[in-house]
Amino acid sequence: MxxxxxxxxxxxxxxxxxxxxxxxxxxxxxxxxxxxxxxxxxxxxxxxxxxxxxxxxxxxxxxxxxxxxxxxxxxxxxxxxxxxxxxxxxxxxxxxxxxxxxxxxxxxxxxxxxxxxxxxxxxxxxxxxxxxxxxxxxxxxxxxxxxxxxxxxxxxxxxxxxxxxxxxxxxxxSKIDVTQPVLMSGLFGLLMVYRLLDRFKVALTPSVLVVAALATGLATALCETAWYAFATGASAWLVFQANGDILVYQDWASLRPGHWVALAGLAIAAMGAVRQRRADRPRRGRNPEVAGAAR
Incomplete structure (x- = not known):
């Protein structure tokens, strides 16, 4: 038990x-x-x-x-x-x-x-x-x-x-409002990007993670646009343009799934950078001793 x-x-x-x-x-x-x-x-x-x-x-x-x-x-x-x-x-x-x-x-x-x-x-x-x-x-x-x-x-x-x-x-x-499904699809896409990068032996450095976050966020916005355009007949341009409302109104309520996916990816990149910096500190601390021993 x-x-x-x-x-x-x-x-x-x-x-x-x-x-x-x-x-x-x-x-x-x-x-x-x-x-x-x-x-x-x-x-x-x-x-x-x-x-x-x-x-x-x-x-x-x-x-x-x-x-x-x-x-x-x-x-x-x-x-x-x-x-x-x-x-x-x-x-x-x-x-x-x-x-x-x-x-x-x-x-x-x-x-x-x-x-x-x-x-x-x-x-x-x-x-x-x-x-x-x-x-x-x-x-x-x-x-x-x-x-x-x-x-x-x-x-x-x-x-x-x-x-x-x-x-x-x-x-x-969900029928008309697919905000949640699109958000989860974008996050799933971000996780798959991480797996593909690891599979192809691409180091998951902070800079790579930032690019992955921004690219997946953009892809999520395009997927949301395509869904509404094909499923409801809404103007693709107006739907995609809604992703820029956060810049115009500066209101958190204007955040679209693509923004949240990008922010999640950037947060992971930041945590990865902190982890890498902490991992590098002991090495830097040992360098003078190693250098002294070499002399």
């Missing part, structure tokens, strides 16, 4: 990092439960609960995918220890998302199946959930040993298409 307690490390000791992450992933569910108990979920409480759990499933999946890049950029090895917990929390929220949807339809299985068949975004969502179930069931150390590291890694690479399906499901059900 001790091995399943999420706040303990592999040696059975309480980990502050694991405990903090566990409480944070539990917090949205507690807030939703409190709002339900006090009647603050509006006129359609089940619908609101369905949307909130689905949104948090996507957000936590994004955070899960951020673990490996941030571990490299920040040189924070212990961060990898919370990835499994984050992944299982994604499955928990996604499962709650489906369960609440079934409750909202009064467990009318005929109606539920017909809705899934008729609506493309529900087919996409169910497919993403099936992928999460497969990943969750094979997340244990025992499954890694049974499958072998290579086969296990090949299966768990499905997390990337699952993320794409989740984002598509989120965008399609």
């Amino acid at each position: 001790i091995g399943w307690l999420p706040w303990l490390d592999r040696q059975g000791r309480v980990s502050g990092l694991r405990l903090g992450v566990f409480l944070l992933v539990l917090l949205p569910a507690l807030i939703l439960a409190a709002e339900a108990w006090t009647g603050q979920l509006g006129s359609k409480p089940w619908t609101r609960a369905v949307h909130d759990t689905g949104t948090w499933a996507v957000r936590l999946l994004l955070v899960t995918l951020a673990v490996s890049p941030l571990r490299r950029i920040l040189d924070w090895g212990k961060l990898i220890g919370v990835r499994r917990m984050l992944g299982l929390s994604v499955l928990a929220y996604a499962s709650a998302h489906l369960a609440l949807y079934c409750i909202d339809l009064a467990f009318d299985w005929g109606l539920i199946l017909s809705e899934i068949v008729k609506r493309f975004y529900l087919i996409v969502g169910i497919t993403a959930l099936a992928g999460l179930v497969a990943l969750g069931m094979t997340s244990t150390d025992g499954m890694i040993r049974r499958m072998g590291a290579r086969r296990w890694q090949s299966l768990h690479n499905l997390v990337y298409p699952v993320m794409l399906l989740a984002l598509l499901h989120f965008a399609l059900q």
Whole structure:
């Protein structure tokens, strides 16, 4: 039983990092439960609960995918220890998302199946959930040993298409306002840029991270423009021009998803620069001694 307690490390000791992450992933569910108990979920409480759990499933999946890049950029090895917990929390929220949807339809299985068949975004969502179930069931150390590291890694690479399906499901059900899906898509794009740079052995220096942040922010703005242009027929130029409103009005409310993606990338670049500077200090301190020894 001790091995399943999420706040303990592999040696059975309480980990502050694991405990903090566990409480944070539990917090949205507690807030939703409190709002339900006090009647603050509006006129359609089940619908609101369905949307909130689905949104948090996507957000936590994004955070899960951020673990490996941030571990490299920040040189924070212990961060990898919370990835499994984050992944299982994604499955928990996604499962709650489906369960609440079934409750909202009064467990009318005929109606539920017909809705899934008729609506493309529900087919996409169910497919993403099936992928999460497969990943969750094979997340244990025992499954890694049974499958072998290579086969296990090949299966768990499905997390990337699952993320794409989740984002598509989120965008399609959002209909007109796709601000949140576009923001999460941009952040996912930023994480994929980090992975591609690492794959091609490009050093993740602060300057490289700054360029990646600005380029991904621009790409996010263009994706938002394209979505509204094709989905609603809105003027592509006016939508893209809205990204410049922050300069005109100097109002935080004018920040678009592209801005937030760029700011997130710049914040990571700044943290990477601080980490690199701290890592360089001991080397600089040893240089005079090394130089003296050489003389």
